Amino acid sequence: MLNRAKCKRCSDILEIKEGELVYCSCGEIVLNGIDKRVVCNTSVTNYVEVDELGNEIVLDISSPKPDRKALLEMLDEMVKKIEEMPSHVMQAPVNHYDFASALLLISTILKNFD
Numbered sequence: 001m002l003n004r005a006k007c008k009r010c011s012d013i014l015e016i017k018e019g020e021l022v023y024c025s026c027g028e029i030v031l032n033g034i035d036k037r038v039v040c041n042t043s044v045t046n047y048v049e050v051d052e053l054g055n056e057i058v059l060d061i062s063s064p065k066p067d068r069k070a071l072l073e074m075l076d077e078m079v080k081k082i083e084e085m086p087s088h089v090m091q092a093p094v095n096h097y098d099f100a101s102a103l104l105l106i107s108t109i110l111k112n113f114d
């Protein structure tokens with residue numbers, strides 16, 4: 001959750017305040033305490049999240065490769081979601097994007113059979 005952000009232009013460190021808008025001195029970034037997000041005037045690259053000491057928080061967005069069990073669970077979940085659809089949706093045609101997505105998932109699962 002976003003708590004603090006540092007403006008790269010003016011170096012102000014802003015702390016989120018519940019229900020308030022907090023602006024940096026140059027006006028580039030605004031911390032929105034209502035929905036807890038940062039708004040940038042010109043570019044999202046103009047701020048970094050920082051901890052309580054002002055150190056930049058680097059987010060690790062890499063995720064481990066899902067294993068065969070996790071992929072099969074995804075496939076089962078897809079089937080379950082489809083089965084829960086109302087009948088008028090069940091009778092709607094499937095397009096090639098849907099078909100390609102399903103084939104891609106099956107292909108990925110089969111490639112993980114070692």
Ligand SMILES: [Zn+2]
Pocket residue numbers: 007008009010011012024025026027028029
């Ligand atoms: Zn600023």
